[in-house]
Amino acid sequence: MINRAKYDQVDLQAAADRLGVHYQTAYRWVRKGSLRAVKVGAAYDISDDELARFAAERAKPAPPPRVTVVRSWSIQQERLHRLLVEGDELGARQLVERLHEGGVEVLALCQELLTPTLDRVGADWAAGHITVAVEHRASAICERVLARVAVHPRGRPRGVAVVCTPPGEEHGLPAAMAALCLRSDRWQVHHLGTQVPVPDLVSLVEAVKADLLVLSRSSADPDGSVEEVARAAGAAGVKVLVGGPGRTLRQLLDLARAS
Numbered sequence: 730m731i732n733r734a735k736y737d738q739v740d741l742q743a744a745a746d747r748l749g750v751h752y753q754t755a756y757r758w759v760r761k762g763s764l765r766a767v768k769v770g771a772a773y774d775i776s777d778d779e780l781a782r783f784a785a786e787r788a789k790p791a792p793p794p795r796v797t798v799v800r801s802w803s804i805q806q807e808r809l810h811r812l813l814v815e816g817d818e819l820g821a822r823q824l825v826e827r828l829h830e831g832g833v834e835v836l837a838l839c840q841e842l843l844t845p846t847l848d849r850v851g852a853d854w855a856a857g858h859i860t861v862a863v864e865h866r867a868s869a870i871c872e873r874v875l876a877r878v879a880v881h882p883r884g885r886p887r888g889v890a891v892v893c894t895p896p897g898e899e900h901g902l903p904a905a906m907a908a909l910c911l912r913s914d915r916w917q918v919h920h921l922g923t924q925v926p927v928p929d930l931v932s933l934v935e936a937v938k939a940d941l942l943v944l945s946r947s948s949a950d951p952d953g954s955v956e957e958v959a960r961a962a963g964a965a966g967v968k969v970l971v972g973g974p975g976r977t978l979r980q981l982l983d984l985a986r987a988s
């Protein structure tokens with residue numbers, strides 16, 4: 730039998746108590762190796778010195794979070810454009826995720842990186858430099874990259890927003906970006922994608938008690954559906970915001986807050 734007092738050792742429960750944490754937390758630290766312990770049969774012993782060292786380590790201020798400063802968006806756009814045109818999904822994902830993990834906000838990622846790069850992909854296509862297949866692959870990669878950027882801001886939501894495209898509009902990426910940016914600005918967002926029939930859209934807007942309906946589009950309004958949706962949703966008492974090329978996500982967030 731080991732005399733703990735004699736060797737200035739405490740068991741794991743006592744160590745947890747002294748560190749002010751749950752037993753399981755102390756156990757996890759021991760398993761990870763960050764809290765050094767000696768195994769005695771089925772139990773663990775921790776020395777006083779080790780406890781003091783560990784407590785002092787924990788009391789040190791955490792290092793400041795990594796902050797990425799983007800010196801040149803055009804260099805990032807150039808990189809992303811190359812990756813998208815080559816179909817390098819992993820590379821595109823890593824580029825965006827690295828910036829996001831470095832603290833770059835989703836608004837900047839969408840507005841300064843993805844939007845101009847997609848614009849360039851569109852210009853490549855219009856000029857015949859890339860095929861429709863390459864353009865489709867690039868935009869599909871963007872959809873998946875965007876879906877991986879998770880934002881979970883704390884606090885009470887500002888309100889409920891429904892985001893989609895007007896019927897006939899197949900450009901779904903602006904709506905995906907709008908949804909992401911609204912979420913990051915603490916809106917509860919129902920993102921419906923594209924081609925939602927107007928009566929179904931209105932009934933969902935009513936069911937979720939939306940404060941806001943955001944219609945995002947990249948092209949003009951070939952079906953004249955924007956006005957139809959806006960009228961129907963307006964009649965249901967919801968504020969409608971309509972996007973379009975040349976309009977920015979910053980404007981969207983400002984309009985949404987002002988609504």
Ligand code: B12
Binds near residue numbers: 865949971
């Ligand atoms: C990818 C793409 C497609 C993909 C879309 C896939 C997808 N999942 O989205 C597909 C293959 C479906 C497609 C189809 C077509 N496309 Co296309 N497409 C593009 C491309 C390359 C990128 C679109 C995009 O996502 N842009 C980035 C977005 C995010 O930028 P944005 O449009 O400026 O949007 C911003 C604002 O709207 C704002 N925002 C969003 N919501 C809100 C809300 C509010 C309230 C506010 C204030 C702001 C806001 O945020 C966005 C981000 O900054 C563009 C090129 C370009 N310049 O955009 C062409 C482009 C839009 N397409 C074009 C064309 C011609 C077509 C087709 C007609 C081609 C065809 N012949 O079939 C079809 C139309 C289909 C349809 N009925 O909608 C033209 C449009 C020309 C025009 N003047 O209308 C473009 C500009 C290409 C070009 N250079 O000619 N396309």
